[in-house]
Amino acid sequence: MRNPLATLSADERALLRRRLRTPVLTFLALLALLAVNVTLGATLPFAQVWIVELLVVAVMVALILLVSMEVIHEPPLVRLFSGLGFFWVAIMFGMTLTDYLAR
Amino acid sequence: MSATGSVGGTARREPHAPEATLGRKADYLHADSTLRSWFLTTDHKRIAILYLTSITGFFVIGAVAAGVVRLALIVPNGAIMTNDTYNKAFTIHGVVMVWFFLIPSIPATFGNFLIPLMIGAKDLAFPKLNLTSWYVFMAGAFFTLVSLVLGGVDTGWTFYAPLSTAFSNTWVLPALIGVTIVGFSSILTGLNFVVTIHTMRAPGMTWFKLPIFVWAHYATSLIFLLATPVITTALILLIMERGFHIGVFDPAYGGDPVLFQHLFWFYSHPAVYIMVLPGMGVISEIVPAFAQKKLFGYRFVAYASIGLASVTFFVWGHHMFVNGQSDLASLVFSALSFAVAVPSAVKVYNWTATIHKGSLRLDTPMLYAMGYIGLFVLGGLTGLYLATLAINQHIHATYFVVAHFHYIMVGGTVLAFLGGLHFWWPKFTGRMYSEPWGRVSAVLIFLGFNVTFFPQFILGYLGMPRRYATYPAEFQLLNVLSSAGATILAAGYIFPMLYLVYSLWFGRKAPANPWNAKGLEWETGSPPPKHNFLSPPEVPRIPYDYPIQAQESQDQHG
Amino acid sequence: MSEGLADGVGVARAGHFETVGQQRAAATLGIWAWLITELLLFSALFLVALITRILHPEATVAAAKHLKFWIGATNTVVLICSSLTMSMAIEFSRIGWQRAMVRAMLATAALGSLFLVLKGYEYYADWDEHMMPFLSNRPFALAETPPARLFVNLYYVATILHAAHLFTGIALLLGMTWMAAKAGFLSRHQNWIEVYGLYWHFIDLVWILAFPILYVVNR
Numbered sequence: 001m002r003n004p005l006a007t008l009s010a011d012e013r014a015l016l017r018r019r020l021r022t023p024v025l026t027f028l029a030l031l032a033l034l035a036v037n038v039t040l041g042a043t044l045p046f047a048q049v050w051i052v053e054l055l056v057v058a059v060m061v062a063l064i065l066l067v068s069m070e071v072i073h074e075p076p077l078v079r080l081f082s083g084l085g086f087f088w089v090a091i092m093f094g095m096t097l098t099d100y101l102a103r
Numbered sequence: 104m105s106a107t108g109s110v111g112g113t114a115r116r117e118p119h120a121p122e123a124t125l126g127r128k129a130d131y132l133h134a135d136s137t138l139r140s141w142f143l144t145t146d147h148k149r150i151a152i153l154y155l156t157s158i159t160g161f162f163v164i165g166a167v168a169a170g171v172v173r174l175a176l177i178v179p180n181g182a183i184m185t186n187d188t189y190n191k192a193f194t195i196h197g198v199v200m201v202w203f204f205l206i207p208s209i210p211a212t213f214g215n216f217l218i219p220l221m222i223g224a225k226d227l228a229f230p231k232l233n234l235t236s237w238y239v240f241m242a243g244a245f246f247t248l249v250s251l252v253l254g255g256v257d258t259g260w261t262f263y264a265p266l267s268t269a270f271s272n273t274w275v276l277p278a279l280i281g282v283t284i285v286g287f288s289s290i291l292t293g294l295n296f297v298v299t300i301h302t303m304r305a306p307g308m309t310w311f312k313l314p315i316f317v318w319a320h321y322a323t324s325l326i327f328l329l330a331t332p333v334i335t336t337a338l339i340l341l342i343m344e345r346g347f348h349i350g351v352f353d354p355a356y357g358g359d360p361v362l363f364q365h366l367f368w369f370y371s372h373p374a375v376y377i378m379v380l381p382g383m384g385v386i387s388e389i390v391p392a393f394a395q396k397k398l399f400g401y402r403f404v405a406y407a408s409i410g411l412a413s414v415t416f417f418v419w420g421h422h423m424f425v426n427g428q429s430d431l432a433s434l435v436f437s438a439l440s441f442a443v444a445v446p447s448a449v450k451v452y453n454w455t456a457t458i459h460k461g462s463l464r465l466d467t468p469m470l471y472a473m474g475y476i477g478l479f480v481l482g483g484l485t486g487l488y489l490a491t492l493a494i495n496q497h498i499h500a501t502y503f504v505v506a507h508f509h510y511i512m513v514g515g516t517v518l519a520f521l522g523g524l525h526f527w528w529p530k531f532t533g534r535m536y537s538e539p540w541g542r543v544s545a546v547l548i549f550l551g552f553n554v555t556f557f558p559q560f561i562l563g564y565l566g567m568p569r570r571y572a573t574y575p576a577e578f579q580l581l582n583v584l585s586s587a588g589a590t591i592l593a594a595g596y597i598f599p600m601l602y603l604v605y606s607l608w609f610g611r612k613a614p615a616n617p618w619n620a621k622g623l624e625w626e627t628g629s630p631p632p633k634h635n636f637l638s639p640p641e642v643p644r645i646p647y648d649y650p651i652q653a654q655e656s657q658d659q660h661g
Numbered sequence: 662m663s664e665g666l667a668d669g670v671g672v673a674r675a676g677h678f679e680t681v682g683q684q685r686a687a688a689t690l691g692i693w694a695w696l697i698t699e700l701l702l703f704s705a706l707f708l709v710a711l712i713t714r715i716l717h718p719e720a721t722v723a724a725a726k727h728l729k730f731w732i733g734a735t736n737t738v739v740l741i742c743s744s745l746t747m748s749m750a751i752e753f754s755r756i757g758w759q760r761a762m763v764r765a766m767l768a769t770a771a772l773g774s775l776f777l778v779l780k781g782y783e784y785y786a787d788w789d790e791h792m793m794p795f796l797s798n799r800p801f802a803l804a805e806t807p808p809a810r811l812f813v814n815l816y817y818v819a820t821i822l823h824a825a826h827l828f829t830g831i832a833l834l835l836g837m838t839w840m841a842a843k844a845g846f847l848s849r850h851q852n853w854i855e856v857y858g859l860y861w862h863f864i865d866l867v868w869i870l871a872f873p874i875l876y877v878v879n880r
Contacts, residue, residue, distance in 0.1 A: 015756060019752040019755070019756060020749060020752060022748075023745055023748035023749060023752065024745065026744075026745075026748070027741060027742070027744070027745040027748075030741045030744070030869075031738065031741055034734070034737055034738065034741065037873060037877060038734045038877075040877075041730065041734075041873075041876070041877040041880055042730070044880060050877075050878040050879075053873055053877055053878050054873065054878060057869065057870065057873045060869050061866055061869060061870065064744070064862055064865065064866045064869065065866070068744055068748060068862045069859055069862050069863070074689070075686075077301065077690065078689060078690060078693055081690065081693040081694060081697065082693060082696075084329075084697060085329070085696070085697035085700040085701060086700070088329045088416065088697075088701060089700065089701065089704040091416050091417065092333065092369055092416075092701075092704065092705070092708060093704075093708055093711070095369075095416075095417060095419070095420070095432075095435075095436075096365050096369075096708060096712070098420075098429065098431055098432040098435050098436075099361070099365065099420070099428040099429045099431075099432035100429075100712055100715050100716070101429075101715070102429035102430070102431035102432060103428075103429045224677070225676070225677040226677040227677075228677075228687040228691065229687075229691060230677065290695075290698050293694075294691060294694045294695060294698075295691075297690070297694050298687050298690045298691045298694060299687075301686075301687075301690055302683055302686050302687040302690060303678075303683070303687070328694055328697050328698055329697065329701060330701075331698065332698040332699070332700075332701035332702035332705070333701055333702070333705045335702055336701075336702055336703075336705035336706055337705065339818065339822070340706075340709065340818065343795075343814070343818055347795035347814070348795065348797075349794075349795055349810075349811070349814035349815070349817075349818065350794075350807070350808075350810045350811045350814060351709055351713065351811050351814065351815060355807075356807040356808060356810050356811060357716065357717055357720070357807055357808035357811060358808075358811055359712065359716060362709065362712055366705055366708075366709075369705075634677075
């Protein structure tokens with residue numbers, strides 16, 4: 001099969017490069033963060049490593065939401081909705097833990 | 104008094120009534136008449152009618168089951184039916200009333216019909232999704248109903264583990280699956296409303312011109328979205344526990360049944376506001392119309408709706424004070440529960456302030472609204488007793504609780520449902536119902552309700568536990584009184600079913616705005632045309648632009 | 662995201678909307694509202710996992726160490742790749758490169774399927790190691806610590822629920838690819854790709870959460 005990229009004009013290649021830059025960079029960043037977490041999980045360097053792992057996950061989630069799902073380019077209402085669920089999850093966890101952490 | 108004078112008397116009933124529009128080819132009822140045009144419709148108005156018919160059916164089933172329960176409790180020794188039958192009857196009553204009547208009741212019917220009209224839109228944002236939600240609802244409800252009737256379920260509507268997972272020998276599994284499915288229809292309805300209210304408002308219809316009915320449904324829809332998925336997970340885990348003994352709710356493996364209650368009430372307490380908020384929306388429309396007065400404190404009532412929908416997520420633990428949750432949790436949940444009283448009271452004060460110095464007309468919808476306010480106050484205040492840790496120890500799981508939530512659910516939601524049904528009946532059907540019969544029924548329901556449920560406060564305080572088929576003989580008098588009240592209540596329910604159906608064929612044709620009410624839904628025909636408005640509606644300067652404004656009533660006072 | 666659309670790419674207005682902008686806004690808000698429900702659905706399971714960990718720390722760690730860490734990690738890589746191809750499909754749809762878009766969508770579906778295959782293999786390995794406590798006829802490897810059963814079963818509920826979402830997603834994606842390959846699709850329904858892309862990214866996001874919560878932090 002012929003390489004489809006070979007048929008592209010210089011302008012089209014520039015367009016492609018411009019359009020795909022953000023997705024590819026996000027992809028690489030996510031892989032790098034995952035590598036950090038997998039390494040930490042496999043080696044377990046210290047007891048409280050789960051804190052670091054969860055922080056890394058938080059960064060990954062934020063990357064997907066803000067960049068892959070383009071929340072930073074959305075109007076305020078969509079930004080509000082993208083955060084609303086997480087806020088409610090925090091309510092659910094927080095209020096339930098008032099029971100389990102104090103038993 | 105000039106403002107009140109101009110709107111009094113018979114002139115008000117048909118003010119500058121445009122001709123009745125019923126029967127024209129243009130209206131949604133007559134646009135098409137095949138069965139297919141109903142069952143495959145994407146018109147929000149027709150879907151509302153589909154919902155209205157089906158939930159009326161569920162209401163009848165739930166009410167008959169309640170009748171069976173009250174029949175059993177006439178005698179203290181449980182001689183009328185077996186304990187098994189009694190358990191199954193109260194489970195049918197609870198499951199059907201909560202999951203298949205109260206939760207969809209006002210949103211899926213009036214909300215579906217009226218939200219696009221009130222905001223000046225042609226339809227909801229996702230009409231096909233709207234129809235889907237009805238089919239999902241019917242599929243789930245039918246599934247559960249078959250298992251409740253053929254096999255019977257004896258866990259009560261709350262399906263607490265471990266009774267539902269390890270001990271009950273009844274058809275719990277299919278009932279759970281059906282209830283899970285019905286949850287999806289709630290989510291789809293809520294999603295549709297949220298998106299519609301955000302994106303489909305007519306030009307000029309800003310947030311603070313929206314009727315409170317729309318605000319209340321917005322708040323309700325947020326609860327649908329934020330709470331329903333959690334009950335879905337809880338029920339999935341329950342299904343897995345019963346089917347595969349996964350252990351998370353089973354103490355035998357170190358699981359914790361209380362965890363089910365946390366997940367269950369994370370949804371089911373906010374679900375109380377799924378049931379109550381839309382009713383508050385209905386009352387906020389009826390009261391100004393029948394006082395011909397601008398709603399007092401409009402912004403406060405709007406904010407109170409959102410406030411209730413938020414605070415309600417912080418209080419679920421007050422259902423769990425005696426089940427072994429930590430003292431800290433009980434303390435926190437108890438303290439926060441009192442906060443619910445604030446937005447609730449804001450609403451009640453504003454309704455009463457609207458009535459004050461209004462030009463009152465006690466037609467059927469207003470009778471229901473007045474009944475609602477009184478019963479909601481009683482139901483709400485007894486909630487404060489239950490939220491108090493020390494008192495809760497005494498009245499937990501007694502008839503005091505039963506009476507409390509029936510004052511909210513029946514005295515509140517059902518009265519609002521009936522009030523709204525009468526208020527918008529001309530809009531839905533293009534026909535006027537019989538006003539005298541309407542008033543008689545409203546009074547009957549109010550009396551019957553109080554005779555049924557007030558004695559239960561006393562029974563509960565004296566220590567009669569809920570869900571038992573037998574009780575000590577000294578409680579018989581109050582129980583018989585309660586059962587007698589239920590028959591009055593039943594009569595009150597039967598009358599509207601008769602005269603409303605009668606009016607469909609023989610009622611007077613309704614004008615576009617029989618109550619001289621404000622709001623875009625009254626600007627279009629009764630019934631509305633297929634696409635809601637023949638010409639784009641003109642959004643009013645202010646919401647509730649009634650002849651009497653609060654300013655004027657202050658002047659009269661001074 | 663209407664900026665940066667090529668000529669001839671757009672959305673055909675449905676009758677009950679006044680403008681195309683309104684229609685696009687409604688679709689975007691609608692999918693976000695749906696994703697909120699997805700987040701809460703899975704978070705409730707994560708909450709149960711947390712409570713299990715709090716109530717039975719040792720048993721949970723023992724159970725988590727039995728999960729196939731490397732398969733889980735590989736699957737995470739697979740889904741991150743599928744997120745990239747989905748993002749590419751969206752970008753191609755915006756500039757009107759329909760053939761490239763269709764190929765990116767097929768690649769996304771293929772990666773999603775690869776995830777499910779690996780997941781299936783993982784379940785088989787679990788079965789082989791007697792790590793299916795819900796099977797009454799097959800003794801559980803960690804039977805001497807009953808609470809380990811809780812976490813392992815929870816792992817099945819969470820991963821099966823996620824796999825069901827992925828399976829539905831693949832089916833929808835293939836159906837949409839079939840339609841999107843036809844002429845004129847991008848001039849009428851370009852925003853379907855965007856809306857669907859949000860769903861796909863979010864199912865990835867759920868796995869990005871599930872992988873550490875189930876496999877990593879309890880080790």
